[in-house]
Amino acid sequence: MHTPLCDDLGIEFPIFAFTHCRDVVAAVSKAGGFGVLGAVGFTPEELEIELNWIDEHIGDRPYGVDIVIPNKYEGMDSDMSGDDLTKMLQSMVPQQHLDFAHKILADHGLPADDLDQNALQLLGWTEATATPQVEVALQHPKVTLIANALGTPPADMIEHIHAAGRKVAALCGSPYQARKHADAGVDIIIAQGGEGGGHCGEVGSIVLWPQVVKEVAPVPVLAAGGIGSGQQIAAALALGAQGAWSGSQWLMVEEAQNTAVQQDAYVKATSRDTVRSRSFTGKPCRMLRNEWTEAWAQEDNPDPLGMPLQYMVSGMAVAATHKYPDQSVDVAFNPVGQVVGQFTKVEKTAAVVERWVQEYLDATGTLERLNDAASV
Amino acid sequence: MHTPLCDDLGIEFPIFAFTHCRDVVAAVSKAGGFGVLGAVGFTPEELEIELNWIDEHIGDRPYGVDIVIPNKYEGMDSDMSGDDLTKMLQSMVPQQHLDFAHKILADHGLPADDLDQNALQLLGWTEATATPQVEVALQHPKVTLIANALGTPPADMIEHIHAAGRKVAALCGSPYQARKHADAGVDIIIAQGGEGGGHCGEVGSIVLWPQVVKEVAPVPVLAAGGIGSGQQIAAALALGAQGAWSGSQWLMVEEAQNTAVQQDAYVKATSRDTVRSRSFTGKPCRMLRNEWTEAWAQEDNPDPLGMPLQYMVSGMAVAATHKYPDQSVDVAFNPVGQVVGQFTKVEKTAAVVERWVQEYLDATGTLERLNDAASV
Structure with missing residues (x-):
């Protein structure tokens, strides 16, 4: 599953893992994937502590930071404190x-x-609070990617991140949004189908991914929404994606909090x-x-x-x-994608990456055998 | 894309085309796929005319008939006329x-x-009206598959179809429904993601297909919901399906009415x-x-x-x-899947089948080259 994007980012597998847990970020990158820390919920000071910890534990591997800047809210002045x-x-x-x-x-x-x-x-869901997070992230050289989870990042922020030699990614749920991202200079488009956990659109992954790939080519696309196995990554790559972006799975690893x-x-x-x-x-x-x-x-x-x-x-x-985790279970916020139906146990992060790679090879091996048999 | 199911049914490609137009049924089967006529809306007499026409125009190829028997309605006696x-x-x-x-x-x-x-x-959406349709269909030897679009077919109907030497397929939107179908003796399970046109569930194809494959193995599964290209068929086969079931695309062919x-x-x-x-x-x-x-x-x-x-x-x-097709456009019934966003023109049926096969080979070829490059 090694795609050209892997070479651009210096990683082995195009497995992008979104998580709020620093331990998972480090474990995914060390296993050959690309960990991405969700910064929402951290003050700039807290984020600095998390990134320092990751820097110390990730070896020489790269990782990313995910922020949330939606489109402007009505009545909100972006200069406001x-x-x-x-x-x-x-x-x-x-x-x-x-x-x-x-x-x-x-x-x-x-x-x-x-x-x-x-x-x-x-x-952290505003430009006023996300900007200081970006400043913190850019002080850490191993952070080679800043992703925005909601909307096209502001033009000056994209310029600023590029000037620091890092890449920008952004999530989308339609080819229309993907086009806006690409026109704004976003380097990697993450196409998230409606199956996905967290903020998502209504169009299913199997339909959305190839539309976004076609819309923004040659900008690389990561497939999100419904990624929880190597077979699903094989499907994503068959549909033209250069890698997979996943979130739900990383709630179910031993390293997660x-x-x-x-x-x-x-x-x-x-x-x-x-x-x-x-x-x-x-x-x-x-x-x-x-x-x-x-x-x-x-x-x-x-x-x-x-x-x-x-x-x-x-x-x-x-x-x-x-x-109150025990009492609050019926009213708690449990963001997760439809892929939750596949989960049967908590695994080690490295074991998940290894499993996905093997499942990918099994799935593509089956396709190869079908083609070989048909051409006999 | 030639899978074991193709050999069972005597077809070249596992491309199953659901349509209400007899011309499309014949054209798909003649192009190497498997046309399936939707019988809803036809009286038994009308259906007989349609099937006779198909028999005359399809050569020696097989085809299917799709009926709709939902679970029982409240207060309805199945013996009622x-x-x-x-x-x-x-x-x-x-x-x-x-x-x-x-x-x-x-x-x-x-x-x-x-x-x-x-x-x-x-x-035709009741057992009382669907049963005579099945009787008509079984009089036509080239009809080798009866599919039920909604729910598990009644046990006696499955027995009756099997006794006539034909296969039974049934659509589902969850592994739970798939299990009920398999336990009832359904031969082919069609897993339709929420992207699909017509009656559908809420779980997206990328998540649903592998769950159903796992649930009913070794019963063969057809992937439905979001099929409109060879890449999407490659994704389906990577996820374990033995073929693809499609509907929306066949509204957009020259042979359609x-x-x-x-x-x-x-x-x-x-x-x-x-x-x-x-x-x-x-x-x-x-x-x-x-x-x-x-x-x-x-x-x-x-x-x-x-x-x-x-x-x-x-x-x-x-x-x-x-x-009144022109005046009714804003209130018309236009069942179609999310894949509608891919449609740019009306094509010949045979050209669609040919295009899908080529796209499939391109997609699986890309995966093969990635694997080859990675193993160098």
């Missing part, structure tokens, strides 16, 4: 929504008042147990269906707010997930 | 729903009263222009989004009825599609 932004956003959240969120949590025995102060931690409760929920879930819900982030985001997602989906209840306001409401449920 | 069933069902349709449908059509200048008498033609208006709508549509809607059949069915689907989706309007009742209401819109 983080604190001013927070105050402005807080003032925009209707009391009705806070009350409803409190009620869901209280119904599950979770003391919402105790959690409120944590409710803003994900404000995900709780046993969450990993157990993923093992039990089938592919039909996820839902694209706006109830946590305000944008459609795929996650396990539970009582939180169902409550916000009911007709008579408040509609979720937009991004980033909904997180001002849901942040307390996310905080509860961390603080 | 077609006429009694029709009367019973008509009595169950609320006037509010008929009025709402009339209003949508009237708003688009379509005289609903003129169309009502056609509103029951799709009653689809109207120019409809084909033009398909050429213009992107993959984001389809929707899973219950507004025509009562079950989630993927089609082009238009003013009919949007009207039924609005919160204040009536919710679609279940299957088969909703068709008692929507049948008049379908009739309008045939009778």
Whole structure:
């Protein structure tokens, strides 16, 4: 599965692993893939600590950092400080929504008042908060890729990253978005089908990937959404991708900091147990269906707010997930793709990479034998 | 792409083409694939005429017939005659729903009263109406496969088809349904991802196909949902399928009887222009989004009825599609998968088969070269 992009990035396998856990980033890159740390949720100071740790443990391998800068929000000035932004956003959240969120949590025995102060931690979802993260990342020479998970990165940020000698990647869910990325100078396009965990579109991977490949050629495309085996990577490469971008699988490795409760929920879930819900982030985001997602989906209840306001409401449920993992399981934020239905156990990161490579060789070997037999 | 299933069925390529047009069935089988005629909408007498025509034009090639027997409806006795069933069902349709449908059509200048008498033609969606279709099909020796598009066929029907020396296929949208099919003795499982046109589930093809393959092995699986190129067939075979089942593409061939208006709508549509809607059949069915689907989706309007009742209401819109193709375009039933975004033109059937085979060889050739380069 070694594609030209592997040579560009100095890696063995085009297996890109998105994760919030530094241990997983290091383990994937050391196994020959490319680890990418999700920076959302870290302050610049915290991010610096994480990247220093990775630098020390990753050897001479490269890795990436993933940020989230959606398109501009209405009424938001990009020069605003983080604190001013927070105050402005807080003032925009209707009391009705806070009350409803409190009620869901209280119904599950979770003391919402105790959690409120944590409710803003994900404000990395703005240009104001993502820019300092990029500055931190660029101080680390082994960070050779900055990825943006939502929308085309601003032109000056792309220029800035290129000037530092690093590459820029960006996720998309349609050929239209892919074209905007490519025109803006994005180096690697990540085409994520609607199967994917987290923010995703509605078009399935099998349809989306080749459309994006065709739209942006010769810009390399990574296939995302439904990657959880070497067979799926073989399918991606057959459809013209130069590699695979995966997230869900890395929640299910020993090196991940995900709780046993969450990993157990993923093992039990089938592919039909996820839902694209706006109830946590305000944008459609795929996650396990539970009582939180169902409550916000009911007709008579408040509609979720937009991004980033909904997180001002849901942040307390996310905080509860961390603080009370056992009690919060029915209202927790469990972002994951439909590929969750394949998970049967927690594995070592290196074992996953090795398994995927072997499965890839088995799948492409089967295709070769079919062609050989047909030409006899 | 010649798989063991090809030998079982005596075909060259495992390209299964679902279509309502007899000309397409014959053209696909003659090009080395396997044409499957959708019998829904034909009376037994009409079906007999279609199959006789195919027998005369298909040479010595085999083909299939597709029927629709969903799970039992509530309150329906399977011994009921077609006429009694029709009367019973008509009595169950609320006037509010008929009025709402009339209003949508009237708003688009379509005289609903003129169309009502056609509103029951799709009653092939029951065991009572599908059984005579199977009887007709089994009189034709070149019909070597009977496929059921919705649910596990009744046990006695499977036995009856097997006794006649033919194979049974059935569509599914989950490993759970696939297991039920396999346990019932279905010979070929068609795993259709949520990308697919017509009735479909929610799990994407890239995730669904390998799960179904694993669940029912060694029963052969056909990959459906998102098949519109040879690359997509290569992806399907990499994921363990023994062939591909396709529908949307065959709306876009010269031999199809689809109207120019409809084909033009398909050429213009992107993959984001389809929707899973219950507004025509009562079950989630993927089609082009238009003013009919949007009207039924609005919160204040009536919710679609279940299957088969909703068709008692929507049948008049379908009739309008045939009778007034130009005026009805905004309310027409245009079932199609997300793969519609790939369509740029109408092609000859044989040219599509030839193109898919070449694309398949190109895609698998690329994978072979990657493996060869990696092993140097």
